[in-house]
Amino acid sequence: MKGFSIKTEIEEYDTFEQFAKEAQLGEKDLVLCGEHTYKQYVEPLSLGVQTLFREKYGKGEPTDGAVDAILDALRDKNFDRIVAIGGGTVIDIAKAVAVAAPEDKVDDLYDHVSELEKRHPLIIVPTTCGTGSEVTNISVMNRVSKGVKMGLASDAMLADKAVLITNLLDSMPYQVFATSSIDAMVHSAESFLSPNGCSISRLFSSEALKLILTCWDKVVKEGGEEAWKRYAAVIFRGFQLGRTGVWLCGLCRRSCVCLSTRFGISHSARTVQSVNVSGRYKNV
Numbered sequence: 001m002k003g004f005s006i007k008t009e010i011e012e013y014d015t016f017e018q019f020a021k022e023a024q025l026g027e028k029d030l031v032l033c034g035e036h037t038y039k040q041y042v043e044p045l046s047l048g049v050q051t052l053f054r055e056k057y058g059k060g061e062p063t064d065g066a067v068d069a070i071l072d073a074l075r076d077k078n079f080d081r082i083v084a085i086g087g088g089t090v091i092d093i094a095k096a097v098a099v100a101a102p103e104d105k106v107d108d109l110y111d112h113v114s115e116l117e118k119r120h121p122l123i124i125v126p127t128t129c130g131t132g133s134e135v136t137n138i139s140v141m142n143r144v145s146k147g148v149k150m151g152l153a154s155d156a157m158l159a160d161k162a163v164l165i166t167n168l169l170d171s172m173p174y175q176v177f178a179t180s181s182i183d184a185m186v187h188s189a190e191s192f193l194s195p196n197g198c199s200i201s202r203l204f205s206s207e208a209l210k211l212i213l214t215c216w217d218k219v220v221k222e223g224g225e226e227a228w229k230r231y232a233a234v235i236f237r238g239f240q241l242g243r244t245g246v247w248l249c250g251l252c253r254r255s256c257v258c259l260s261t262r263f264g265i266s267h268s269a270r271t272v273q274s275v276n277v278s279g280r281y282k283n284v
Helices: 016-023 035-045 064-074 088-099 106-111 174-193 199-221 229-243 251-263 267-277
Strands: 009-013 029-033 050-053 081-086 122-126 138-143 148-153 161-165
Touching (some): 009 016, 016 122, 016 161, 029 035, 029 088, 035 050, 064 088, 081 088, 088 106, 174 199, 199 229
Parallel strands (some): 009 161
Antiparallel strands (some): 138 148
């Protein structure tokens, strides 16, 4: 039997201020984000939240050493909810923090994955439209000490809420929009083709593909770099449709991991490279 379920509550707001008011963010909340994001959207609201800035623990995708350092930094902090605001790196880190016991290291999470429990409510606020990990149960880390990049999968890491805030896309560079929206399209196609999918999940996937492809056409016709922001939010929503309830590690994702590990390029960019090197997707 194949089933379909939406395990993460999805909310949408026009501005971060609206979300902060509705969620009643305050001193018991830990906001994990980049410092630039904090200064632009969070600091002006004087919420009194606790903070952790990801760039203080290295650049690029999360490593075991960086996440271990973050866990060490948080041991003496007293917080309830985790609010992750960012792209795939921030989200992957937040998922690990949400399930880590006070004494845990990254190796402990992998070694005892079947025993993981959510220790903090997790709210994820994505700032790109490509990764989709705000609605999945997987965190991916580069385990430098082991010489391998691995996914950590547990339902305990599913976000309690995924919050889509359209004005957070305003500062996203056009190149990031372009590559992450291609990422969104590829994952929507993967979801549609997944052997784990069902007739209901494919309704979400096909609608996502329609939204994304229609928006691309409009962006090109209306000026490309000058027009994309009018449609970024639509692609944002479309990707949630494509990824909700279905996770598929297919050809493109395996190619992506190889490219990332060998050449150190971002997830969205390596998806575009995978599209180019795969005969199946070459002319997309």
